[in-house]
Amino acid sequence: MDRRMFLSRGLALGCSIAASPLITPMAFASAPWDNRLVVILLRGAMDGLDVIRPVGDPAFADLRPGLTAEAPHHALDGFFAMHDGLSALLPLWQAGEMSFVHAVSTPYRDRRSHFDGQDLLEAGIAGLDEGLRDGWLNRMLATVPGLESEIAFAVGRERMLILSGDAPVSSWAPNTRLELSPATERLLEYVQHSDPLFRDASADAIAIAAEVAAGGEMMGERVGRGNSVTMAQFAASRLVGDTRIASFSISGWDTHNRQHRGLPGRLGELSDTILTLKANLGDVWDKTTVVCMTEFGRTARQNGSDGTDHGTGGAMLLAGGAVRGGRVISDWPGLEEGDLYDRRDLMPTRDVRAHAGWLMRGLFGLSTGTIEGAVFPGMEMGTDPGLLL
Template identity: 40%
Template sequence: MTLHRRNLLGLMGASAAFGGFGMAHAATGRDPRFVTIILRGALDGLSAVPPVGDPDFERVRGELASIKTDALPLTDLFAINPAMPQFARLYKAGQGAVVHAVASSYRERSHFDGQDILESGQEKTGFTRSGWMNRLLTVMPKGQGAPIRGLGVGATTPLVMRGEAEVLGWAPSSLSPVDPDLPARLMALYEQSDPLLYKVLTEGVETGKIAANMTQTNARGGSADPAMMVQMAQGAANLMVQPEGPRLAALAFDGWDTHAQETARLTKLLGGLDQAIAAFETTLGPAWQDTTILVVTEFGRTVNPNGTKGTDHGTGTVAFLAGGAVKGGRIIGDWPGLKDGQLYENRDLMPTTDLRAVIKGIAADQFGVSASSLSATVFPGSERVAPIKGLIA
C-alpha cells in the first residue's frame, strides 16, 4: 500500500478510513460509480476495434489487417481484438459499448500535450493545476449525505483527479512484504510523540487493508504489466464498494505507444485491460449494476503501418464504456471511412465524436450534473459540445 504525500491533508480531512465519506445518490435513487482508465501512449483504435467490414481495411492496414482472422465480431462492420473476450461478453450482454473515431480537442501529436489536454479537460495546453474529474466532484448536486469523494490510483495521482476537491490516493506497493508487526510498531511509536502522523498512519493502514482485501499478492511490474493492471483495478474496486467509500476513481495504465511490433504488444496490453475491467465487475459485485467505466487515451495512431510493424502518432481512436449502468451492445459515433480523402490530414482516422460529449453525457445522466456546470467548470469553453444522451441505461 502506498499513500501519496500530497493527499495526507485530504486523508485527514476526509477520513480515509471511510468515517467521513458519505453516500450521495443520483435523483434515480441509485448509488452510481464512475471510473476513468487512461491508457497513456496512444491506443491504435483500428487494432483494438478493427473495422473489418470496411472495404478499405485490408488495403490501408497491410500486415496489421491479419487481425481480421481472429477478431471477435461485434457488428457487420466492427470486431474487437481477440485479446478482449471479457469485453466482448459484456458488449453482448448490453454492458459494453465502443465509441469509435473519437478524440479530445487536441489535434497535434505530442504525448505530453495530448495527455495534459485529455486529463485537464481544457482546450489548450498549459493548464495542469486540476483535472476534469476533480472539478466534476465540485459540481455534483448536493444530496443529504456528505459530498461524493474521488480516488486516484497510482504512485502519482493522475492529473485528471487532481485539484481542489479532496481525494483519496492509493497505489499497490511494489516493495517486498514487511514484517506484519511493523505497522503496529510504527503506530505505537508515533501515538504519543506525533498524534497527527499517528492518525495518518492509522487511516493509511486501514485504507491499504481495504484496497488489498488482505488477499492479494503484490505485483512487481509497472502499470503496463497486466498483473499490475488487475491489482490496481481490484484495489480501486475494494475501496469503491465500501458503503461510504469513494464513488469516482481514476487509474492510468502506461505503455501504449506501439511504434514497433504492435500486434504482440497490444495482445499483452489489451489482455491486461480486459482482465482489469473483469476485475472491477467481479470485485464490485452488486455495485457493478450502477457502475460506468470509461477507457480513454490521448490520441490514436496512423492508419497505415510504419516499417517496423507498428504505427505512429495519429488522431482519431476508440473509447470503451463498460459497466452495469451502461446502455451497451452498440458502436457509438459516425464512421468516417478509410479512403484517402476521408482521413485526417491524409494519414489518421478522422475524429467524428468529441470525447467531452461522451463524458458530459455520463455526468448528466448518471449524476444529474447540469449542462451549465459541465461547460463552465468541468470542461471550460465547451458550450458548443452537447452531451451525448442515452449512454446510461
C-alpha cells in the first residue's frame, strides 16, 4: 500500500483527502542523477503563433492583422519575435537560458478537444484507442529501479495523468489545511503505532501541513502573482533537496475572444512562475530544465471575435541553466494556405514527445531504445535538436 492509498483510507478516520498536502497535481521525484526537470502544462491550448510570432513569414501579417497590431513584441532572431507579455523573461533569452520550439504537436489530429488533447499530451501516446493507463513521466520513472515516492510530486488540485502510474510519486496542493487537535494526533499515533507505513505517512502529512501553515515551505522569494507562483515556490523548495522532477499546470490559455486582452495576463503569470523557480533554486538553476507544453496550437487565422480557435501545430518554451538558449528551434513549414494543416492550422513538423524524449536522454541518460519503447511507445525520436548544453 502506498501513501496515496493510505490517504484515501484516511477517510475512515475522519480526515478529508482534499486537505492532505500529499494529494493533487504538483508532482516531484528524486533520483540517482543530479539534473532537474520541471514540466509545466499550459492547459487550454496556448497560441504559439502569437507567443512566438513568425514576423519574417510574409503570410503572417495577413492572417492576423488585428492580433499583430494590438500587442507589441521583441525581436529575437530576425524571423521570430516574442510577445511582449513575456518581456520579463527577456533577460533569460539574452543570457542563453531560454529557448522556444515551434511547429510541434502530439499525434492528436482533427477533433481538437481540450480534454482529449490534454489526455494524450500527458499519456504520451498516439491515440485514445491505446488506453489512458498512465503518464509518460511516470513511465520514465518506472525505468529506474529503486526510486522512492519523493522522486515525483504532483502539485495542484486536479489529477495529473502525466505522473500517474506504477512508479511511486508524492503530491501537494496549495491552500489546503490538515488541522488535527492534539488529542486526535495522539489517537492516530496510538492506532498506527504498530504499522510503520501508516504511522510514517501520517506523520509526514501532519509535519508538511504544519510547515506550510507556519510559512516554512513558502519562505523562498515570491515573484509576481497567481497560484502557480505558490506552486513554483513549493516545487523549488523540493528541487533544492532530493527531488529531481516536478510537474504542475497553469490553466486559462483558451483564447477564442479578445485574445489581445486575455493572453498577456497568462504570459505574465507564466513569466512570474519561471522567475520564481529561478529565484528559489539558486545554484540548482544551472542544473535545471523547465519545459512548458500545451495540448495543441490554435488556428493560423484570427477569428471574428479577435481571438483564435482550436488548431494543431503549436510551440514549447524551455528555460533553465541547463538549456542551450537564445534560439527558436523549428523546421518551419510556412503559413501560405497550401502549407497549413487542413488549410487552417500551423503544420506540425516535429512530435512534441520527441523533444521531451531528447530532454530525458540528455538530462537523465536514458537510452533512445528505452524512450521509444517504454516512455513513448512507438514514437521515433528523430534527429537530436540539441536542446541542452
